[in-house]
Amino acid sequence: MLVLAIESSCDDTAAAVLQDDKAVLSNVISSQFDVHSPFGGIVPELASRRHIESVWPVVSEALHTANVQLDQIDLIAATRGPGLVGSLLVGFTFAKGLAMVKNIPCVGVDHMTGHLLSPFLGEEHPDFPYAALVVSGGNTSIYKVSDQHTFECLGRTRDDAAGEAFDKVAKLLDLGYPGGPVISKYAEKGNPEAIAFPRAWLAPDSLDFSFSGLKTSVVNHVNKCRQKSLPLNIEEICASFQEAVVEVLVEKTLHAAKEHDLKTIVIGGGVASNKRLRQVMEQRCSQDQLAIFIPEPVFCTDNAAMIGLAGYHQYQAGNTISPDTDVYSRSPLH
Numbered sequence: 001m002l003v004l005a006i007e008s009s010c011d012d013t014a015a016a017v018l019q020d021d022k023a024v025l026s027n028v029i030s031s032q033f034d035v036h037s038p039f040g041g042i043v044p045e046l047a048s049r050r051h052i053e054s055v056w057p058v059v060s061e062a063l064h065t066a067n068v069q070l071d072q073i074d075l076i077a078a079t080r081g082p083g084l085v086g087s088l089l090v091g092f093t094f095a096k097g098l099a100m101v102k103n104i105p106c107v108g109v110d111h112m113t114g115h116l117l118s119p120f121l122g123e124e125h126p127d128f129p130y131a132a133l134v135v136s137g138g139n140t141s142i143y144k145v146s147d148q149h150t151f152e153c154l155g156r157t158r159d160d161a162a163g164e165a166f167d168k169v170a171k172l173l174d175l176g177y178p179g180g181p182v183i184s185k186y187a188e189k190g191n192p193e194a195i196a197f198p199r200a201w202l203a204p205d206s207l208d209f210s211f212s213g214l215k216t217s218v219v220n221h222v223n224k225c226r227q228k229s230l231p232l233n234i235e236e237i238c239a240s241f242q243e244a245v246v247e248v249l250v251e252k253t254l255h256a257a258k259e260h261d262l263k264t265i266v267i268g269g270g271v272a273s274n275k276r277l278r279q280v281m282e283q284r285c286s287q288d289q290l291a292i293f294i295p296e297p298v299f300c301t302d303n304a305a306m307i308g309l310a311g312y313h314q315y316q317a318g319n320t321i322s323p324d325t326d327v328y329s330r331s332p333l334h
């Protein structure tokens with residue numbers, strides 16, 4: 001079965017072609033950094049407009065790269081939510097229109113299920129059940145994944161997502177957008193213990209996250225330096241901030257695995273590209289004798305291949321959509 005997948009939940013327009021759940025024949029991503037970087041974050045209205053311009057060229061490129069004609073496609077899978085409604089509507093409506101005109105079955109995929117199943121896009125696959133941390137610009141949540149269809153949210157952020165905190169701190173320091181890659185670059189040269197930024201553990205057994213206090217603490221530190229005309233040590237701030245985020249993400253994920261007797265950890269989402277997070281998670285998993293699966297960076301960030309994979313399984317379970325199926329901004333998986 002040839003699957004055409006479309007993803008447009010936030011600021012990336014993406015399309016992919018898969019052969020069943022086995023092979024990714026193409027995976028095209030068109031980013032919008034140029035549109036949003038002057039604003040230090042995503043402007044929803046501008047994101048929707050760019051999706052409208054990009055969706056057909058990106059789908060065409062995905063078909064061309066896979067060497068597949070539209071008439072050969074057996075299934076269309078598109079992200080239905082969660083995300084920015086205006087962005088979602090572009091990709092989802094495009095997919096429904098294409099499916100109707102070409103008489104191809106269509107499935108609406110929850111973006112989170114794509115991230116949760118993304119390690120299956122690699123060569124080696126995790127065994128079910130596993131604990132999965134999805135950490136991106138819009139989400140920071142831990143799930144128990146029991147099979148391709150059964151996901152239980154064990155904890156999630158109560159305020160900012162971790163990627164959002166990276167982006168806001170980068171904006172404060174005038175480092176540009178997106179903040180994650182540039183902060184991690186500066187962090188490589190800084191001492192992670194230089195500044196004691198707070199870790200929000202919340203209640204002793206809580207698997208929820210909170211990053212707004214950490215963000216405020218960075219703001220206070222920067223303001224204090226500026227008021228006293230002290231030089232800002234960007235490398236130290238970045239390293240200490242990153243360490244605070246990484247420590248909480250890692251320890252809470254390991255705690256979730258222990259509480260729920262899960263022997264395997266999976267990480268997905270844009271922040272999973274963070275080298276320090278990957279390094280500390282790998283070290284801690286090895287200490288606790290847990291298996292760890294982190295997809296390659298192109299499958300961590302928003303991509304359509306993961307939507308095709310999750311959509312394939314959804315189709316096998318008989319979940320197709322009708323022309324009046326709508327998008328949603330909040331995931332029912334929360």
Ligand code: KG4
Pocket residue numbers: 010011135136137138139162163164166167178179180181184269270271272273274275300301302
């Ligand atoms: O999953 P993703 O591509 O899409 C959205 O959630 O929109 O994640 C993007 C987020 C941004 O907040 C970005 O700053 C963050 O992932 N990010 C990183 C790194 N690379 C991207 N955060 C920390 N370290 C990185 N290396």
